[in-house]
Amino acid sequence: ERVNVITARMFPRLNTPEKMGALTQEEMEAEIRDCGLYHAKAKNLLGMCHMLTQRFNSVIPDDIKTLMELPGVGQKTANVIASIIYNIPALAVDTHVFRVSHRLGLAKGKDPLATEKELEKIIPREKWSDAHHWFIWHGRKICKARKPLCRGCVVVEECPFKEKNFE
Ligand code: SF4
Known part of the structure; x- marks a missing residue:
């Protein structure tokens, strides 16, 4: 629920990895401060945006192994992304x-x-x-x-x- 509140607030303005990745650590923390573990999450989000723009041409990878190279993305998140965005069968265990x-x-x-x-x-x-x-x-x-x-x-x-x- 909290993430849905935060993304609804952020995504209309920060809708590309370039825009999101241009924030400083402090600015990103301010965006997601009402979320738990915001310091570590802000660091991962910035790392993810930088990797997406530098290595993946701003396109989210479509295979689970590559997705897991993104900062903060583990097996569960990679499975969810692959299955929701790319329709790849995956069973994320939360x-x-x-x-x-x-x-x-x-x-x-x-x-x-x-x-x-x-x-x-x-x-x-x-x-x-x-x-x-x-x-x-x-x-x-x-x-x-x-x-x-x-x-x-x-x-x-x-x-x-x-x-x-x-x-
Ligand atoms: S709600 Fe009760 S009966 Fe149903 S799956 Fe859970 S433990 Fe079993």
Whole structure:
């Protein structure tokens, strides 16, 4: 939600890597100060803009490995960009995908990357991008971190999670 507020404010003015990359570290921090970890994020954003203009002709790369060379971009972000912008099948594992897939017994991996590999084995490739959104939506609305709303969950019969909540 916070990022959506910030981008709505920034993007009408700073709508190219050149324009954004021309800011100083202090100016970038002022733009995103209401976001957590703004100091590190400002540094990464500037590094990303400079790399995009200098190495990639201001075009966001279309493969996951190259995307991960951009400052601040890890596996999850690279997967999201590849799948949303370039329609490349990818299954980004964020906190919701991780929690829901583990509660449902679909994955046991200890970290997001291991979980991603497990989910990729059992979900058809053409569904990876949709599944990412389904897990997130379910995690945000129903299978919440603290108190999952198991009473209204459509997969309650199939779910093996031992600490279901029916309050
Ligand atoms: S039954 Fe409860 S724990 Fe299992 S997926 Fe549904 S909301 Fe999550």
